[in-house]
Amino acid sequence: MKAFFNLVNRHLIYFFKDKINVLFTVISLIVVLSLYFLFIKDFTIDAIKQVCPANNIEQFTDQSMLIGLILVTGFSASLGMLNLFIKDISNHVINDFLITPHYKITIYTSYLFASVVIALLFSTLGFFLILFYLKNNYSFNITTFNLIQTYFLIIINCFVSSLLLMIIAFFIKTSQSFATIGNLGATIIGFIIGVYIPLGYYPDTIQSILVMSPLSTIACATRNVFTIDILKDITFNLPSDVMHEIQKVFGCTLSFNNDVLSLNQLYQVIFGLLFFIIVVYIIIQQLKT
């Protein structure tokens, strides 16, 4: 275990020594938040107001969309860290670790762990920023249990994002290709977790497919727990159908075969997919010689 953390420490030092990499990871967080406030926010609120006349819909929109952006941050931060993994492979630096008396999985997983740490660090920073923003601009209220659940889901998101990127990284030879594929991935993920367009606007068939994507299900569950308190407030005097409709539109729930999945079912899907990805990761790293 000591050797494992020594490797993780080395990767983290290397990441922070590369000032440009750190700067761009911070900038990407600022850029996604700015993009939301400049372009997406007003458009989304206008569209939602037409279908849902509830009060405080602006706060709900902010909460729902901003938490989605934090999930994308986890993915882009992992990308910066795992770039080191690709560099170490292409420069054969990893061979220097592979000849030490440790199992291959220990060496590879040290990169994965470092990636989760970096993703979590930037996601946490983003999470605090949005909590600060919500607290200052609205009468923000969330139960401690839901706040802990949200953070737990952010951790799961960082882990899944890193794991998925690590699996992709096994098949890539240069850091340039990895950056290109990663950026493309970040854009696609923006859509599949409903950052650019709320998931409710997608057809049911697409939603059924998105259930298979761990990042979509995590995003739904996170939105669900992060917005449930404000949603109860704003739909207090309205029929219960309105609450479900808002949850559907904002991607706080996902439909599978026209059945809306409950939070428990979303958790089951998340952990099922997580188990599947871990198995794929172990198999691929074993085959890599």
Added chain:
Amino acid sequence: MGDSMNNMIEVKDLCKQYKKFKAIDNISFTLQKGKTLAFLGLNGAGKSTTLNILSTLLNQSSGSVKIANYNLNNNNINIKKNIGVVFQKNTLDLDFTVYQNLYQRSYLYFQNHNQCISEINRICVLLNITHLLKKPLKNCSGGQIRIIQIARALVHSPKLLILDEPTQGLDPSARKLVWDSIIKIQKQTNLTIFYSTHYMEEVKYADEICCINDGKIIVHDELKTVMNKFSKQKLIIEDNNITKTFSFDNPKSAINELNKHPSLTNFWYIDILLDELFHQISKEF
């Protein structure tokens, strides 16, 4: 070559196949403890593949490999404890200092701060690089980086040192520096050394030569035996402004040839053309 207990490396019927291409074709050889073996071959001959298998980085397709009496694949962790590898390209972190590099890598073996420090001090004194410890690796010269790589490979006191073209890309003085360090270490620790090289003048450091071509071993013998068998001396004579070249198997024949030219103005006697050695071996097989 010697009994099994005395062998550091035992390779038997080793094959490595990539789809239809045979990178290594049924090679067998042994290397005794404390000996140095030069592994020679052209590009694509199978040198690096063999070295990667011995370094546990690559799985063989068939055949068996024993290092320090441990079977490859069954005892890789024990093998890794007993080998130090110097790769052709730098595998250390350029942004770290020499000390950070050595500490980080040695920690992977010892997982103990005090032991790491004492082992780093030991190897740095041995290789005379203590003054470089605080220097960032990127500020070191090519020759220094290679010696630091050797220090890294030896920090855990392995029994076998594997070097993949250790002086590739270095100027002659840096090459000398690297080889002086390797020889010094070998003399002091009785280390077994297995190295591949392109530079034929570097075979003189070996006890044994092993030549590989198209994945097959074409020669494996003691250095002197190979030299006597394949090398030729050359005599170049300048007589009345005409230059003539003669090849000989021994110096006596060269003296006889010189006596035939009483009016020669100049002559050059070239003992062994090492670069030609490999070509002659290749031609013969």
